[in-house]
Amino acid sequence: MKYHIEDITGIVKGKLVQQHDNAFIEHLLIDSRKMIFPDTSLFFAMKGPRRDGHVFLPALYEKGVRNFVVSEDTDASKLSQANIIQVKDVLQALQLLAAHHRKQYSLPVIGITGSNGKTIVKEWLNQLLDDQYSIIRSPRSYNSQIGVPLSVWPMNDTHELGIFEAGISQSGEMDRLQKIIQPSIGVFTNIGEAHSEGFLNRRQKVNEKLRLFTHVKTLVYCKDAPEINEGVAALWQQFNKGGQGSFEIFNWSTVTEATLQVLTVYKEEGTTLITALYKEQTIAIKIPFTDDASVENAIHCWCVLLHLGVAAKAIAKKMLQLGPVAMRLELKKGMNNCSIINDSYSADLSSFNIALDFLAQQSQHDRKTVILSDILQSGRNEKELYKEVAQALAQRGIARLIGIGEKMIQHQAVFRLSPIPELVFYPSVESFIHDFHHLSFRDETILLKGARVFELEQIDRLLEQKVHQTVLEIDLNALGHNLRQYQQLLQPTTKLMAMVKAFSYGSGSYEIANALQFHKVDYLAVAYADEGVELRRGGINLPIMVMNADPSTFDVLVQYNLEPDLYSPALLRSFEAFLKRQGIRQFPVHIELETGMNRLGFSPEELDTVLEVLKGDLFIVKSVYSHLAASEDPQHDAYTRRQASIFHGMVEKLQQVITYPFLRHISNTAGIARHPDLQLDMVRLGIGLYGIDSANTHRLELKEVSTLIATIAQIKHLKAGDTVSYGRRGVVERDTLVATVRIGYADGYPRNLSNGVGKMWVNGKLAPVIGTVCMDMVMIDITGIPHVQEGDDVILFGKELPVGQVAHWAQTIPYEMLTGISQRVKRVYFEE
Numbered sequence: 001m002k003y004h005i006e007d008i009t010g011i012v013k014g015k016l017v018q019q020h021d022n023a024f025i026e027h028l029l030i031d032s033r034k035m036i037f038p039d040t041s042l043f044f045a046m047k048g049p050r051r052d053g054h055v056f057l058p059a060l061y062e063k064g065v066r067n068f069v070v071s072e073d074t075d076a077s078k079l080s081q082a083n084i085i086q087v088k089d090v091l092q093a094l095q096l097l098a099a100h101h102r103k104q105y106s107l108p109v110i111g112i113t114g115s116n117g118k119t120i121v122k123e124w125l126n127q128l129l130d131d132q133y134s135i136i137r138s139p140r141s142y143n144s145q146i147g148v149p150l151s152v153w154p155m156n157d158t159h160e161l162g163i164f165e166a167g168i169s170q171s172g173e174m175d176r177l178q179k180i181i182q183p184s185i186g187v188f189t190n191i192g193e194a195h196s197e198g199f200l201n202r203r204q205k206v207n208e209k210l211r212l213f214t215h216v217k218t219l220v221y222c223k224d225a226p227e228i229n230e231g232v233a234a235l236w237q238q239f240n241k242g243g244q245g246s247f248e249i250f251n252w253s254t255v256t257e258a259t260l261q262v263l264t265v266y267k268e269e270g271t272t273l274i275t276a277l278y279k280e281q282t283i284a285i286k287i288p289f290t291d292d293a294s295v296e297n298a299i300h301c302w303c304v305l306l307h308l309g310v311a312a313k314a315i316a317k318k319m320l321q322l323g324p325v326a327m328r329l330e331l332k333k334g335m336n337n338c339s340i341i342n343d344s345y346s347a348d349l350s351s352f353n354i355a356l357d358f359l360a361q362q363s364q365h366d367r368k369t370v371i372l373s374d375i376l377q378s379g380r381n382e383k384e385l386y387k388e389v390a391q392a393l394a395q396r397g398i399a400r401l402i403g404i405g406e407k408m409i410q411h412q413a414v415f416r417l418s419p420i421p422e423l424v425f426y427p428s429v430e431s432f433i434h435d436f437h438h439l440s441f442r443d444e445t446i447l448l449k450g451a452r453v454f455e456l457e458q459i460d461r462l463l464e465q466k467v468h469q470t471v472l473e474i475d476l477n478a479l480g481h482n483l484r485q486y487q488q489l490l491q492p493t494t495k496l497m498a499m500v501k502a503f504s505y506g507s508g509s510y511e512i513a514n515a516l517q518f519h520k521v522d523y524l525a526v527a528y529a530d531e532g533v534e535l536r537r538g539g540i541n542l543p544i545m546v547m548n549a550d551p552s553t554f555d556v557l558v559q560y561n562l563e564p565d566l567y568s569p570a571l572l573r574s575f576e577a578f579l580k581r582q583g584i585r586q587f588p589v590h591i592e593l594e595t596g597m598n599r600l601g602f603s604p605e606e607l608d609t610v611l612e613v614l615k616g617d618l619f620i621v622k623s624v625y626s627h628l629a630a631s632e633d634p635q636h637d638a639y640t641r642r643q644a645s646i647f648h649g650m651v652e653k654l655q656q657v658i659t660y661p662f663l664r665h666i667s668n669t670a671g672i673a674r675h676p677d678l679q680l681d682m683v684r685l686g687i688g689l690y691g692i693d694s695a696n697t698h699r700l701e702l703k704e705v706s707t708l709i710a711t712i713a714q715i716k717h718l719k720a721g722d723t724v725s726y727g728r729r730g731v732v733e734r735d736t737l738v739a740t741v742r743i744g745y746a747d748g749y750p751r752n753l754s755n756g757v758g759k760m761w762v763n764g765k766l767a768p769v770i771g772t773v774c775m776d777m778v779m780i781d782i783t784g785i786p787h788v789q790e791g792d793d794v795i796l797f798g799k800e801l802p803v804g805q806v807a808h809w810a811q812t813i814p815y816e817m818l819t820g821i822s823q824r825v826k827r828v829y830f831e832e
């Protein structure tokens with residue numbers, strides 16, 4: 001909707017002190033630096049403690065802005081073609097305009113307030129509802145006296161639902177926000193310590209916040225905070241008496257009867273299962289978070305969705321897919337193997353505690369550092385406040401505190417008395433940055449917590465991982481697609497074991513296993529116990545076979561419920577002894593049989609030993625298997641058939657002793673594609689998952705999963721006779737354009753791709769390697785390839801240039817190419 005300048009003058013109760021024309025206004029401008037549309041913008045000359053917007057009028061006029069709202073007498077002679085509206089209070093004018101605009105629409109609007117969690121509840125509601133509604137919502141944490149009007153302004157008649165948050169720091173402010181948001185559904189998240197200075201006490205703060213809900217039809221809140229519960233009751237009464245009709249209450253509680261009565265909250269391996277009673281039925285959701293704040297936020301969202309009539313089943317499905325809200329607590333990788341939590345948005349005690357909880361939950365590093373600015377919370381004895389902070393830090397076992405700000409320095413004695421081992425203080429972010437190189441950050445989790453004014457994000461940028469710009473992109477959709485391709489070749493009853501050994505053929509560990517678990521494969525297999533441990537730690541609960549178990553890992557196998565592959569009499573005996581000592585019985589194992597690969601497995605002669613041990617009840621044999629040596633090659637089909645027949649003979653012998661059913665399997669990727677009769681009870685799918693048709697059948701439509709991408713560091717013009725790289729092997733024969741690419745043999749780019757053997761995909765063309773491959777860099781000849789610039793991406797393999805082709809050039813196989821990509825190459829997973 002557009003507004004005429006004359007209409008706006010009326011709406012904001014101003015006076016058009018100078019009129020040039022009757023312009024149309026589309027954009028509201030507060031910050032002169034953010035001006036994009038001069039013609040259709042209306043600039044509000046806001047007066048803040050530091051800045052007076054009136055100062056910017058001439059500069060904006062110069063850039064073409066012609067419409068202004070001012071509160072000061074303005075020298076109009078320099079703004080001769082402008083429309084100038086004069087008002088008493090520019091902020092109020094902005095708010096009146098936004099409120100008027102909001103009134104033009106009758107869509108349902110969710111208004112959220114409370115001390116913590118507003119943004120997350122808002123973002124989660126958006127995540128949960130955006131497939132059902134066209135939603136307008138506050139950007140980031142725009143919840144202030146200025147942020148709310150700007151949030152509401154883009155509302156138009158395509159929107160079906162509004163979600164806005166409101167934050168206040170003084171009494172009187174909420175009435176103004178109520179008029180702008182006009183919520184029909186209210187959500188009161190909680191009441192904490194934040195911004196206490198503007199209020200007499202918690203009760204007053206609750207009552208003030210509740211003013212957002214004076215005209216709602218439904219109010220969602222948690223009954224368990226007495227101040228909120230009583231405040232809501234009073235509000236309800238007020239409207240009941242006032243004759244305007246009261247609102248519907250939708251509350252929840254963990255201790256007593258409520259609209260949604262939470263029965264259990266059960267945390268396990270990265271998820272929380274919440275069950276509740278609603279309309280006399282037990283319903284449940286599971287969320288991929290375990291901290292208390294997330295649980296509370298999710299329950300608020302749950303209430304709203306139930307109120308909106310979303311089916312319990314649909315809610316459960318969506319809740320499991322909730323993603324973290326980056327603008328608050330985001331966890332990311334930092335330099336030197338650090339993890340960083342950046343929460344530099346506020347610095348009150350309760351949000352500090354929430355952030356500390358989140359930090360404490362991180363298990364990837366033992367060592368934890370907190371970088372903390374002054375706490376901005378007046379109305380409290382400062383010494384007491386910092387004592388509490390020190391206590392909270394000590395309680396969570398923080399190894400190092402880096403304090404930033406005058407107050408931190410002033411109160412450092414309380415920290416020095418606490419058991420926090422390492423303490424450093426700086427008066428400002430600048431002094432910290434100056435000293436940055438003396439503070440070593442390595443293998444630790446770092447929480448950055450501070451008020452916005454401190455701009456800790458400068459530190460965040462320093463700590464962030466210096467991305468080695470070479471990445472291996474993993475397409476999880478392609479992985480799922482390839483899995484389905486092979487599944488189509490299987491009998492409906494045949495099970496599938498996915499091979500995720502060697503870091504899932506180089507493409508990642510629990511990230512890949514997680515996707516496979518999602519796609520419901522039956523089994524996973526890894527080569528070594530520690531790979532299995534990593535999967536368990538990453539939350540994988542599928543059964544996992546470990547192909548290369550050895551006695552030093554027996555206790556780990558048991559602890560993490562990993563199923564060893566027993567392949568020799570010695571291993572069998574020692575595992576038997578281990579289980580006896582531990583008093584463990586019926587432990588799941590797999591038996592590998594030697595049929596012709598001559599790698600691991602019991603030979604036919606050793607079978608009697610196996611049979612003897614298996615008679616007891618120490619083991620449960622889950623499966624019996626063998627490995628084919630040449631399933632991909634028609635030349636060796638007779639050998640393959642002989643392997644199969646030896647296998648069947650040995651299995652028969654085993655079945656005479658093992659009377660319960662176990663799975664028989666022998667086929668790998670190529671076996672699945674070429675020997676349908678060898679599917680048996682299960683198959684072991686490896687390289688095919690990653691997009692390689694190892695049997696060369698050309699019948700499968702596989703997709704490349706991994707794309708290796710590097711960037712161009714420099715481009716040089718060389719003349720005939722110049723040489724490139726070590727040993728001067730790359731001799732330039734004509735004027736040549738050479739690009740230096742950020743990858744080398746240390747990243748897994750084979751050195752025998754030197755001197756034209758290897759080629760890279762640049763801007764749709766193949767560019768040959770020139771000279772020898774260096775440790776961290778390679779030069780390529782890009783002569784004649786148009787529009788190549790420094791910084792451009794180069795594809796080393798991927799959809800455009802299959803890894804099989806590059807492996808062929810390097811005289812190796814895709815298996816070695818993929819698993820050889822070094823761990824310093826960052827893996828990035830994506831899914832459409």
Ligand SMILES: *Cc1c(COP(=O)(O)O)cnc(C)c1O
Nearest residue numbers: 499627668669670684685686687
């Ligand atoms: C690696 C491996 C597989 C998978 O082989 P692909 O050719 O990648 O399908 C199957 N079985 C065993 C025992 C393996 O070691």
